[in-house]
Amino acid sequence: MEEDKYYQNIQKALEDLPDNFSILEERIDIEVQMKYFEYTKEAARQENAEDSFEKREELFDDSVDEERKKEILTAIAVYDDVKAYRMLEKFVKESEGLLKQWGILALQESRMLMQSSLLDEQQVFISTGLGGKGKKLRYFVVFLSEDQEELLSDTQQKLLKDELIFELKKHEGIFESMDFMEGFSSTLIMLPLNVEVKSVFQNVINECNQYGGFLQEDLIITNVKVLSRGEIIQLIHQKKSEKNDELDDE
Template sequence: MKGKEYYNDIQKIFEDLPDNFNILEEQIDMEVQMEYFEFSKKIKEEKSDENFLECANELFLPETDLERKKQILIGLAGMDDVKAYRTLERFEEQADSDIRSWAVLALQENRMLLQTSLLDEQQFFISTGLGGKGKKLRYYVVFINRHGNEMLTKSQQKLLKDELIFGLKPEDGEFESIDFSDGFSTSLVLLPVTANIKQVFSSIIEECNQYGNFLEEDMIITNVKILSRNEILDIINKQDKSELRDGMEEE
């Protein structure tokens, strides 16, 4: 019950979103995002008088340590200046892997600051681990096979893929990829933030099951990260145990 209420609360938030929102398109680990925003809050609370544009060249020097680069990125992100944006844009294009996620987040933050200033309208930012495109969020969906650890047959695989592509279109969704494994199938899709996610995928499963009843009604949907096989199996096993307990209680 709590899970359903939580889902409905999230859906309501998305439905009430104003038009002026931005979605982080890159796939960035949520822990990295939290670290960025916590560090950003700390820097802003310190209210440093440092002009980060004057020291921006340090970003491009190999001898500059990682913490200093993070500090400069945060500083530039909070500047209502096109020069800061251009500097962040240039750095993001060549940033090493250990700092690139921070560069992407800083560039996004500064872009929103400039938009707010130019349009005189507060901008809203949505970020998830899997990112998105335009006004759509990326979701990782796991369809669970009804027949244990068996892989879907070729005809079942084709049916699921076709129904997935067909079922996304009315919601202005986009199909990106699908993979088939023993016990389950996984897919990456894009859907508008206002789409009724649960209803979309439940309908797809219902359509598929008219031709063999080969998918479980339950599914796994996340926009946080791509799950490993072990993580997926762990979720499925916990769900099975929960259903077993519920059945024993009813008896």
């Protein structure tokens, strides 16, 4: 029940989005995003924007520490000048690791600032750990097998993949990859924001189960990150434990 309410709230929020929104395309760790947005709350950021831009060469100096570079990037992101945007583009191309991710977030913010100035309207920015493209978000989905000890047969694997691709096409979705392991199958896909995500995969399960009932009704959907095998197994055990607790309460 709580899970259904969660999906309903998400769907309502997506339906209420204005047309002028942009999606962060790159996959950036959600913790990095949260730390970046904490930086954006600093009152002095706007005041330091021009001064930070004047000191932009520090970004390409190996002797300057990471925290200082993050501070400069975050301040330059709100400097309303195309030169700041081009400089951030250059930094993203030449950097790597955590600072590259930080630079991508600053670049996205700078892009939105310019768009807001040119169009004279506020822009909406959507970011998730897995990113997206255009008006589509990327999702990591795990289908759970009825037999938790066995890999799906070749026929079942082909059926699941074919049904998934068929269902995605109906909603202008994009299939990216699929992996099969003992007990579950995982996939990376993209779907438009206005699509009711859970029902898409429920349709896939229903179609597949007409040929042997080899998939569970439950599934895992996230747009935060690609889950490891250990994390998936932990979630499965957690779900089983919750169900057992519910049965005990009855």
